[in-house]
Amino acid sequence: MDAGPRLASLPEIERALWQQLEAAVTERSHPWRTPVLATVAGDAADARTVILREVSTAERQLVVYTDERAGKVAQIAARPHGTLVMWSNALRWQLRCRVRLSVETDGLGVTSRWARLQHTAAAQDYLAPHAPGAPVPAGTGVAAAAQRAFFAVVAAEIESIDWLELHADGHRRARFDSVGGRWLQP
Ligand SMILES: Cc1cc2nc3c(=O)[nH]c(=O)nc-3n(C[C@H](O)[C@H](O)[C@H](O)COP(=O)(O)O)c2cc1C
Structure with missing residues (x-):
């Protein structure tokens, strides 16, 4: 990851932020590899x-x-x-991606990804005997893995991206959506 020279135009910034998002998938130390996902939980927020x-x-x-x-x-x-x-401290960039979410629990998209994942250590994350957040019964030792995987794929369609750059020469903010990019007051 490299902040490089300060980008001047909205198209350059949009291109660069998508390049950084793609890099985040493969570079294990990229800070955008571990975003926070906020959702709506009834009349509360969750994240x-x-x-x-x-x-x-x-x-x-x-x-x-x-x-x-x-x-x-x-x-x-x-x-x-x-x-x-x-947020990336190296880039000094925050992204807030407004997304429309959907979850798949079966179908080709799920089975093909599970086929790649099931023999890796990460498979354990989807084989827990109890649901995430469920109370663990007292006295339970190391519980056996579930009989089947509870693997699901969450797709997040980007509706808009709010980009914020912190910079000593002045912060900058822009929004990118289906109609293009525009500058906003930081
Ligand atoms: C570094 C890190 C990475 C995580 N990655 C995932 C993930 O990819 N998917 C996931 O469902 N939970 C992941 N978790 C766990 C979630 O933060 C959360 O505890 C769990 O999904 C239950 O959240 P929920 O009850 O709101 O669904 C991760 C946690 C940490 C600390």
Whole structure:
């Protein structure tokens, strides 16, 4: 990751931020690899750290994996609106991605990704015997893995990106959406 020279135009900034998002999937130390995903939980907000698994610049889509029993899955089913927030101290850039969320628990998109994942250590995350957040019964030792995987794929379609740059010469902010980019007062 390299901040490079200060970018002047909105198209340059938009291109660069998507390049950084793509880099975040493959560079394990990239700070945007672990964004915070905020969702709507009834009349409250909820948020948690997730791992950015895939980025499609062409489709303006981000992908996250989860356990289908996780609280966020029911929240998304009820209210599919979310925000992914990330900050890079190296770039001095914050992104707030307003997204429309959907969850897949079966179908080719799920089985093909699970086929790649199931023999890795990460598979354990989707094989827990109890749902994420469920109380662990007292006296339970190391519980056996579940009989089946609860692997789910969360797709986040980007509706707009709020970009904020902190800089000694003056902060800058812009919004990028389907109608283009525009500068905003930071
Ligand atoms: C660094 C880090 C990465 C995480 N990555 C994921 C992830 O990719 N998917 C996920 O569902 N939970 C991930 N978690 C766990 C979530 O933050 C959260 O605790 C869990 O998903 C339950 O959230 P929920 O009850 O709101 O669904 C991660 C946590 C940390 C600290």
